[in-house]
Amino acid sequence: MNNESYQKYYVPDQSPWPIVGAVALFFIALGAGLFVMDMDKGESGWGGYILLLGIAILFFMLYGWFKNVIDESMTGLYSAQMDRSFKQGMSWFIVSEIMFFAALFGALFYARMIAIPWLGGASNNEMTGAILWPDFSAVWPLLTTPGGTETQAMGWGLPAINTTILVISSITLHFAHTGLEQNKRKQLTTMLLITLILGLIFLGLQGYEYVHAYRDLGLRLDSGIYGNTFFILTGFHGIHVALGAIILFFVFLRVLKGHFTPEKHFAFQAGAWYWHFVDVVWLLVFFVVYVL
């Protein structure tokens, strides 16, 4: 490592935001837990309100924290080394996200390649099939569960359109980035805006697809392992698209305010990485959940 990278590393003074963030997560976890419990019992309790309070505090915290960070960054407190810390931190966060999806994909893989064939009597499970579920046929998509729940499969026409949309959005985001790097601010703003709009269209179509699934196909979260994996994968992916869009939205606001330089634009880069990551996950979802 060279010495030049050791301009004094900025260690912030005391900050109230972390503890505010911890309180927010406390209310969110407590509220979400109580909310689910109430819902299960069909009662109405405090859970939902506590959850909302937690989310509100979380947004308050994010606002205050990011404001501090942006101010510090704009006053030039951050060295190149600091920038590297942020970038590496973001990359490892994305690695953790990948592993979260890996667990969900793993569940789908296991159900499809192992659990269902075994329920149908494959491997050394002949008696399971014969005694427990004699009428069960082991196919994928599993439209009739061993317990008898029925559903219909989701087609892949609309998702193919959605795939195109997301891929294009990744490309436009890339152009926004080159615009930023070459200091073409107009290209930056328009491309970023297009990316955002494409993301919203994606979410809209995804919402439409859910309505279609519930209303026309009878494909629901509780329709056996096919519906389970379908909704958990597309659902968590959708939540991530929404999160990515929120990040890009705030990046967009900052672009309008004239933030970011061709050399230093960590927040933009982090948002872009996240978006590309969400995009890649979608490609996997598309092939594994819909097509194959």
Place this chain on the structure above:
Amino acid sequence: MSTVTTADHHDEHHDHKPTGIKRWLFTTNHKDIGSMYLIFALVMFFIGGAMAMVIRLELFQPGLQFVDPQFFNQMTTVHGLIMVFGAVMPAFTGLANWMIPMMIGAPDMALPRMNNWSFWILPFAFLILLMTLFMPGGGPDFGWTFYAPLSTTYSNDTTALFVFSVHIMGISSIMGAINVIVTIVNMRAPGMTWMKMPLFVWTWLITAFLLIMVMPVLAGVVTMVLTDKYFATSFFDAAGGGDPVLFQHIFWFFGHPEVYIMILPAFGIISAIVPTFARKKLFGYASMVYATASIAILSFLVWAHHMFTTGMPVFALLFFMYTTMLIAVPTGVKVFNWVATMWRGAMTFEVPMMFALAFIVLFTIGGLSGVMLAITPADFQYHDTYFVVAHFHYVLVSGAVFSIVAAVYYWLPKWTGHMYDERLGQMHFWCSLISVNLLFFPMHFVGLAGMPRRIPDYALQFADFNAIISVGGFLFGLSQLIFVWVLIKCARGGEKAEARAWEGAEGLEWEVPSPAPYHTFDTPPEVK
């Protein structure tokens, strides 16, 4: 391994710290945060320990004496969760916070605010977990491994709170791990090359990687438990096309790396202490690094050794048996290296060294019972008996916990500026050593004879051993009060510690004064 050439510590002049409660709530200082982690871990150790006392009280005699079975199950479950996520992991994170920046010559952790966030999530997470014990239906009672369908079909109402508290614990661990990795990769002083890093730093780097890889998987599996229980999905229910065994696969994909998360930093600690008190360089530094890395990689390929009795195909049984046994090889390399370090060393036996020596012997016993468990046909008999309980307590209590205690004694002079009371420390050591073996060794015997784990009652022939085990348990619990006494005494005063508190100690942390100034290495030292 590394020496400082320009010892520029003008730190003392501007060593002003904030005062009052705000110092702790708003802090961004790695030493403050390290202290909070360590104190939190100690408190949780006693809360989890109290639950263990309830368990041993009930098992003191056959029959049901003190608590009803459902409460007994809650005690075993919450004891396990607290010790794993509330005591051992935070204690290691606390040590990482205190020591890693000082060991690599960094001014602080790379992301100081996030560091404080990681810490403060924990007390809240455990508050939620402990709260469930007092709610209608009681707390989690399905074992720390929360196997489906125990945690889905058969669990009580408060399971949702358990799920969300695990979620935020996971968030805390992931952020903590990201901070450790980024600090080590990005904040090393000039000249602190990879192969000059102390092993504690190396082992924590690899541990942090494991955490980032597996905590999200834990998040995934608790989420599926949540939806199975409350939203009528059937990931773990054959009637809907799922499989309860799927739960075990996902859980143990997290779970086995998790046990290495709890032991790799211990390896780093022992590799720091043994050379100091043997007054010799660590034998086989490079092989230690490679052994740690290979353990980490292998730990992703062995998870189903916890599932030998689930009816997996034979080829899977064989695969997981062999990979598991393979892990014993790098582990053996480590034990060999520690012993070789001591060979012909000029040894002295202060308390940190005593705990380190006990670690080496007792951890090896735990490793050997692990190899027994890894033999698939033998595990058919041992599985879910007290033999497994003996195994993991040898690696976790006389392994991980002993290493943490050793680390605390070792670095306490650096933290407080005082030497601890050696006589009391030795007393703590001998009481712990004797009671821990009284407590866990007989578990091997009752386990081999067939006593199942997680059951509040047992057959009469196990009565004698269980009485001994319980006595050992109470003694071990009491012995830890001596530890608290030592800590308080040392924090309040005692013989003044020098910068290099131990004669044979090497590393950057011993170049700064004791107690370490509030800010160390504002400008990075030059490491030769």
